[in-house]
Amino acid sequence: MTPLSAPTAPRFEHRTDGGPALGLTTVRPRLSWTVPLAPEDYRQTAYEVEIHRRDDDTERWVVESTDQVLVPWPSAPLDARESVTVRLRVRGSDWSPWSEPAQAEAGLITPTDWKARFISPVGLGGLRQPAPQLRGAIHVPGRVVKARLFATAHGLLSARLNGNPVDDTVLAPGWTSYEHRLRVRAYDVTPLIREGQNTIDVTLGNGWWRGRLGFLGQRAHYGHRLAFLGQLEVTTDDGNVHVLATDESWGARASGILMDDIYDGQTTDLRHDPAAPFDHAVEIVDADLAVLVGEDGPPMRVTETVPAQQIWRSPSGKLLIDFGQNLVGWVRLRVPASGPGEEIVVRHAEVLDAGELGVGPLRSAKATDTYYLAGTGDELLEPAFTFHGFRYAEVDGLDEIRCEDIEAIVIGSDLTRTGWFESSHEMLNQLHRNVVWGMRGNFLDVPTDCPQRDERLGWTGDIQVFSPTATYLFDTGGFLTSWLADLAAEQDASGRVPHVVPDILRSEVTTIPTAAWGDAATVVPWVLWQQTGDRGILERQFASMRTWVDHVASIAGDDLIWRGGVQYGDWLDPTAPADDPFNATSDPDVVATAHFARSADIVAQAAEALGDADAAQFYGRLAERVRAAFNAEFVAPSGRIVSDAQTVYAMALEWDLLPDARQRAAAGERLADLVRASSFRIATGFVGTPLICDALTNAGFEDLAVRLLLQTQSPSWLYPITVGATTIWERWDSLLPDGTINSNGMTSFNHYALGSVVDWVHRRVAGLAAAAPGYRAISVRPIFPSALDRCSARHRTPYGDAAVGWSRADGVVTLEVEVPVGARAEVELPGDATVTTVGHGRHRWQFVETPAEGTALHTVRDFLDDEHAWEELTRFAVDNGLVASETQLARLLAPFRDRPVAEIADAVWTRIWPSESTKAALAGLVAHYAAAASAPTRPLSAQLEDAALHV
Structure with missing residues (x-):
């Protein structure tokens, strides 16, 4: 009999960093754990939490509960800077062993916890001046027990303590809606502090605070001055705490970074004297410390290095490097000894154009890093305050480069991978890899649309359609919690949601309510709740969710039809003219009203989950009325829907907008006919793409859905792979079949939205889906496509790993299912109307596939x-x-x-x-x-x- 194992060390909120959870500003952090092994009949009946708060203060709390995901903090709230050690055990019929301990530590919680003030250099660090460096010093009289640096900036910061980086993060403090929320990171610098004199040097970059941001060419969206806020607290063995806080005692100097910009790149003069004095004054700048927040998700880091795959000369003689993968980060280049002042220029692009670097899709972004060599020997070149989206690089200033001297540095939010897929179809596997790489490149503190051109913004529509895929592939709980807090902060009092979050466009046009984009306010929290089981996200976002729906209701008026306004509709439908992506086949009023009904229904379900019966009834009734209005305005008795496009039928079918069964059947048949009429090529844009395969499958046309998925002719998901794509494109034809770049002025080769189809691949092709929030119940319902011989999916749920794999051989299909402890699976087999429910463990079924009989082709x-x-x-x-x-x-x-x-x-x-x-x-x-x-x-x-x- 399998023994009951100790649970894993508890996790605090959505933190995924290894080691202690530092800098918590949630003073009652919720706890989660998994149980790796348990007897077959195990069911948790209780858990016990042990909290060690001080040397002589240990508490134990027994809670009679079956819950193990984000359970409430049982003790008193944490004080600022307080450290705790937590372990736990669980009970079935008997108690398990205790888990390993986990440490957590509160950060600075209120403005009064700060002695530091924002400081900015005087006479240095202007908008077009070199990046400034600040220095502070502290004398530590004794052996160091603990040292913490709490830091943030107006701009980007790179800090070194006694010459060593304070940690391995990049582009700190990241990008939030700075007016409302500015993130603080707590750094454990204990190993870097020494007894005696210590210095901390901080270089400031423009970043999102002051750099060029948005396609309108504007700079300094948040302010014209760079500033740093830092508080170093060092505890010595005598119990004293020694504090270095930013104030007028700090000094400043210019650095060797002559220019830095996210879009344009970085220019660095390596001849900069490291011994130059910090002889410029700093001054305190006024700033509201009440906007300071802790980290919800992981910071940005270097996550991988990719070696050069090929080096050659272009037709014009340029030195080109192919890294074999479209990625986000920068180039690290080692150059041999040269004379001082020698110039090396590195340019970046995603594609080639007639054998040269294809910079057209970058629009005005220069994506260029320039270095002036020090001439002191071999030198290592890489930037600190920029990033690029690229597969290819062009290097000027060197006669030759060896592959071992150049590599691509991949950066991104350091998300934990939680989802995998594999099949017997290699192009489908490559599609999945492309989606993963597209997400990695665009989840850079904010879920951006693209990482390369003069944009890189948090478009709400993109993450709305992609959120189910994102939450399967990676642990995005903390990442999206932070972004949703920004969305709520940017939402105006009437409920309008800006088209990008953080909102740097600040245009009257881009705050006009827009379907699918504004609906991120309802959809993304709902998806997070479904995927992670975090009821708290519904609690925090519910006001935002309902005010969005209330505002749409006020626009729609008495007949509840959302007409006109600024609508992106089924954005980038392949039938839309290349120069007019708004002009999609699907009627924008149909798209808008369908989203209105869907969001009203989501708010009703969220209210029910939160126990708000009045709100559930109100929004449930509103959803019913909008559905009725949708039918009366847009649906014929025959089931035909206005504009007769794949997307409008997919929406109507998947969002239960057709209550009449005959209309539903007719709409499903019409959708299938439209797919046939397109010769099984995709005809949907951002809105329809996540829905089309589900709609076909649920209408009984799974074979057509699979043909659509595996199509290789343009437009299709696999066509880009036939021409070498390694990420998902913005347009179905970003690269034309003749090898030329789509020249419409809006062409990205790393744009995750159209990759949202792999959510259906996970759930129905492989057969692994959540049947209850947080995967406490798992749905196993694969469609077993004949085009595949095997298929598998694995997801690290809040309860542990769940997996489904199936294969066919000699007419026999084998299905294997793994269920984590604390969850159950509901398994449906072909031709069997019953649902089999199984508990945790590994399960296996085999059945003989009925041979496909020849079907006469009558029509x-x-x-x-x-x-x-x-x-x-x-x-x-x-x-x-x-x-x-x-x-x-x-x-x-x-x-x-x-x-x-x-x-x-x-x-x-x-x-x-x-x-x-x-x-x-x-x-x-x-x-x-x-x-x-x-x-x-x-x-x-x-x-x-x-x-x-x-x-």
């Missing part, structure tokens, strides 16, 4: 649905010049979908007028496939050998 629709028959028909039509593409053929046949299959030749003949011999050959091909489809003993692929079918 044109049947012919399109037979993948092999359709492939051969389109090949014939294209090869013989009847159509330019299979998409043209699919559209040509669309009016004939319900006609007998034998009429395909007549349909083509009446539209194209081919020769009689070609028409006869076409009719023969169709007849052959129509007959062969009902005879499965001969594989369809073998029929391609029949020479009579080829002209």
Whole structure:
């Protein structure tokens, strides 16, 4: 019998950093843990928390509860700077062993805890001057027991204590809505402090505070002066605390960083004298310490290094480096000894253009790092206050570079990976890798749209559609908690949500309520609750959620139809003109009203989860009324929806906007026909893409959903992979089939939104989904696509690892499921109407797959649905010049979908007028496939050998 193991050391809130959870400003931190192993019949009945608060103060709290995720802090609130050690155990029928201890420490909680004040150099560090350096000194008279540095900045900071970096983070303190929330980090600098004299040097960069930000070319959105706030507290063995706080006693000097900008790069003069005196004064600048907050999620760090894959000369003679992966960070370059003042220039781009660095998609961003060498020997070059999105680099100033002397430094918020996927389809695996890399590059303290051009903003619509995928792939609990706090802070009193958060556009246009973008206020908290089980996120965001819906209701008016305004609609629908992405096929009023109904429903469910019965009833009724209004305004009795686009049907089906079963069935059929008419190419933008495959699957057309997923012709998810993409693109055709860059002026090659389809891949292709908040119940419901031989998904839930894997061999499918302790799984097998519920542990099922029987191809629709028959028909039509593409053929046949299959030749003949011999050959091909489809003993692929079918 499996023994009950000790639980893991408790986790505080959403902290994922290894070691102590420092700088907590949540004074009653919630606790979570997992139980690695337990007997088959184990069910938690209670837990006991031991809190060691002081040398002689240990508390124990027994709580009768089955909960183990984000349970309440049982003791008194933490005081500022207070350290605690926590361990726990759980009880089933008997108590488990105690967990390993976990340490936590409160930070500075209120403004009165600060002795420091913001300081800024006098006469240095202006907007176009070198980055300033500040220095403070402290004498420590005794052996150091503990040392903490609490620090933040107006701008970016890079701090060194006695010449050593204070930690391994980059671009601190990150980007928040600075007017409302400025993040403070607590650094453990105990190993760096020595008895006697100590100095701390801090270099300040422009960053998001003062650098160029936004595509309008504006600078200094938050202020014109850089400033630093720091408080170093050193405890010695005699119990005394020695404090160095920023004040007028600090000095300043110019650094060798001549220019730094997130978009444009950094210029560094390495001839800067490290012994230059700090002979400029500093002064205290007025700042509100009440906006200081602690960290909710992990900081930004270097997360990986990528070596150069290839070095060559471009047609113009430029030295180019390919790192083989589109990534975010910078280039680290080691150069041999050269003369002082030699200039090295490194430029960055995501793609090549006619064999040269493709800088067009960067728009005005220079993405260039420049160095003037010191001439003192081999030198290591890398910036500190910028980042670039790139795969390729161009280096000027060197005759040659060795691969071992150059590498790409990957940075990002140091999120813990929690989700994996693998299958027998290598291109699908690459799609998944591309989504992961796209998320890594854009989750840089803020969920940005892109990391390379003159934008890099927290567009709300992008994270709204991608949040289910994001929360599966990485632990984003703390990251998105912080961003949602910014969203609520930026939301105005009427409930309007800006289109980007933090809002640096500050335009009347970009605060006009916009569907799908503003709905991030409701969707993202709801997704976090579903994925993490964090009820607290609903509590914190509920006012924001409901005021957004209230504002939309006020716009919609009495008939509850959201009309007009600034709407992005189904943004970047591939049918929209390249120069007019607003002009998508889906009617923007349909898109807006559908989102209104969805958000009202989410708020109703959130109110119910929070126990607010009145609000649940109010918003539930509002959602019902909006659904009724949607049907009355946009839906015909036949199920047709205004604008007749894939996205409007996907929304209506997935968001329960069609209460009539006949309308739902008709809408599902119409959606499938639209997919056929596109020849199984994607026709959705940001709004429809997360929904289309679910809508097809739930309407009974999972085969069409899989064909859509695995399509390789443009537009599709796999087309970019055929031309070498390693991240998700902003547009379906960011790189055109002829190898040229889409030149519309808005083309990013690292833009995660369209990768939201892998949420469906995780849940339905692999079959792993949450059935209750936080995965306390897991839904296992794979569709077992015939295009795959095996498939697996694994997710690190709040309860531990959950996994689903399936494979087929010799007509037998094997399904394996792993359920963590504290959770259960609800398993549905094909052809079995019952749901099997299993507890924690490993489970295995096998079943014999029913062989696919040949289906007679009675109609044109049947012919399109037979993948092999359709492939051969389109090949014939294209090869013989009847159509330019299979998409043209699919559209040509669309009016004939319900006609007998034998009429395909007549349909083509009446539209194209081919020769009689070609028409006869076409009719023969169709007849052959129509007959062969009902005879499965001969594989369809073998029929391609029949020479009579080829002209």
